[in-house]
Amino acid sequence: MNTNNETGKSTGNIYKGLDEYWKKVIVSILLIFIAIGITYWMGFTPCKIAISLNPQVEFCQSETPPIIISVRSDVAWQDTKIYVQPGQILFIMASGSINTWDGHPIAYSPDPNGQAQNEPCPSTSNLPDCLINGELYGMLIGRIGENGIPFRIGSENRFSITTSGNLYLAINDDEPYIGDNSGEYNVSISIK
């Protein structure tokens, strides 16, 4: 009898121990879901929390899926059809290589930051104006609206939008000599 009683006690303790364990698991899971619910309810998405923990995280791509487009080097201002307006933040990343004088190695741009090996555009005083005078040949540039003021972009940049209109992109070059370019940049655009 004693043995049976002891066995019964031991078995009961094991079940009791398991019950306590699963209770803790269930309570923990519930607390995690409640915490996630409260953070969302308060407007703290994982993206915003990441930024608050590390200010270097300037933009959370997961919050707005990026728009991927190709920007040709042999066409001037290209309308991305992306409408932006004041208050938005624009995050642009670009890659690829182009040539601003097809077949001439000196005009090679290894990336959207442009040709660091050359003088800024226009490289000599007898050359015509560029889309942005004083910026490098081959640099990815942009403007907001058909008559917006052009600005540099390069391989990666972030902008606070202060005007509304479609985003236009181009590759910097002497304006009359854009047609002799080759290649394109791949551009990722995120709006927040």
Ligand SMILES: [Ca+2]
């Ligand atoms: Ca050219």
